[in-house]
Amino acid sequence: MTNRNGKKFKFIDLFAGIGGIRIAFERVGGKCVFTSEWDEPCQVMYEANFGEKPFGDITKVVADEVPDHDILTGGFPCQAFSIIGNKLGFADTRGTLFFDVERILKAKQPKAFLLENVKQLTTHDGGKTFKVILEHLENLGYFIHYKVLNGLDFGVPQKRERIMIVGFKDNYPFEFPKNGAETKTLSNILEPNDQIDKKHFLSDYFRKKLERKLKEQNKKITVRPVVLHENKGGNLGIHPFSCALRANGSYNYLTVNGERRLTPREMLRLQGYPDTFKMVVPDTQVRKQAGNSVVIPKIEAVARAMMQAMNQKPQLHKTAQRNLFNREEKIEKIYAH
Numbered sequence: 001m002t003n004r005n006g007k008k009f010k011f012i013d014l015f016a017g018i019g020g021i022r023i024a025f026e027r028v029g030g031k032c033v034f035t036s037e038w039d040e041p042c043q044v045m046y047e048a049n050f051g052e053k054p055f056g057d058i059t060k061v062v063a064d065e066v067p068d069h070d071i072l073t074g075g076f077p078c079q080a081f082s083i084i085g086n087k088l089g090f091a092d093t094r095g096t097l098f099f100d101v102e103r104i105l106k107a108k109q110p111k112a113f114l115l116e117n118v119k120q121l122t123t124h125d126g127g128k129t130f131k132v133i134l135e136h137l138e139n140l141g142y143f144i145h146y147k148v149l150n151g152l153d154f155g156v157p158q159k160r161e162r163i164m165i166v167g168f169k170d171n172y173p174f175e176f177p178k179n180g181a182e183t184k185t186l187s188n189i190l191e192p193n194d195q196i197d198k199k200h201f202l203s204d205y206f207r208k209k210l211e212r213k214l215k216e217q218n219k220k221i222t223v224r225p226v227v228l229h230e231n232k233g234g235n236l237g238i239h240p241f242s243c244a245l246r247a248n249g250s251y252n253y254l255t256v257n258g259e260r261r262l263t264p265r266e267m268l269r270l271q272g273y274p275d276t277f278k279m280v281v282p283d284t285q286v287r288k289q290a291g292n293s294v295v296i297p298k299i300e301a302v303a304r305a306m307m308q309a310m311n312q313k314p315q316l317h318k319t320a321q322r323n324l325f326n327r328e329e330k331i332e333k334i335y336a337h
Contacts, residue, residue, distance in 0.1 A: 014074035024299035063107035142167030154180035170314035247291035272296030
């Protein structure tokens with residue numbers, strides 16, 4: 001897909017991780033002209049798959065030196081707002097990295113942007129944090145759209161809800177997509193047991209412990225494949241999909257059919273990565289990277305919707321969310337769609 005001039009659009013990939021957002025935007029015709037990612041194992045994976053090493057610390061990026069681009073993309077760090085984290089928000093240095101996005105937007109004035117974060121960003125500090133972010137983006141002259149989208153609706157068997165924030169310099173008729181083009185089930189994701197390294201299987205001790213918990217909670221595995229999810233309270237859920245992968249905990253709290261852990265390749269598949277994506281770092285790092293990544297088909301669907309909107313004439317009447325009246329009410333209703 002190209003812009004109205006028939007040329008490929010240019011985008012930059014901030015907080016790039018291992019390149020999930022890049023893959024999505026390249027699939028709709030984009031050309032990546034700049035990447036930033038400070039984590040060294042992620043840099044290694046990124047370079048192995050894209051042939052270039054990302055710039056490191058974004059706080060050291062000189063905004064005026066960033067190449068010109070049409071769209072800025074980034075999944076800025078979410079730990080500061082996550083339900084798993086301590087929810088310090090802007091009191092956490094990782095939370096303030098949003099302002100590095102802001103200064104690059106201010107300096108380069110791209111036509112559009114896409115930002116992704118955990119859905120808890122919308123409710124952090126009673127909605128005040130999200131309100132500040134929206135106000136800063138609006139003050140840069142962008143028409144803002146936002147919505148929580150679930151990976152389950154976009155072709156991957158993973159319940160992963162994330163807030164998507166899209167902004168345009170012009171008032172384009174943009175609508176978030178409701179679903180993706182294809183649907184993969186756990187059967188499409190999981191590798192055959194006989195092809196999996198024995199290290200991923202539960203020890204007799206943990207398998208018996210899990211069986212005991214299932215019995216105590218009066219639960220049975222009646223169909224396969226399923227993923228068992230153990231929450232903080234010890235309650236076991238049995239699902240035909242995976243709960244959201246996490247950077248550090250997924251390997252321990254998710255089990256396949258109560259028999260084994262997810263493999264690194266399976267975790268990448270749950271995020272929509274193709275099997276051609278190279279794994280060149282230790283398993284522990286791949287698991288962390290997968291947990292921090294994005295659902296590629298979901299990002300691709302949003303990117304495609306952005307391009308479709310930008311290929312239309314901007315609306316002249318004031319229908320966008322630049323002036324967000326009753327913002328708190330809008331944030332409360334964000335989950336109703």
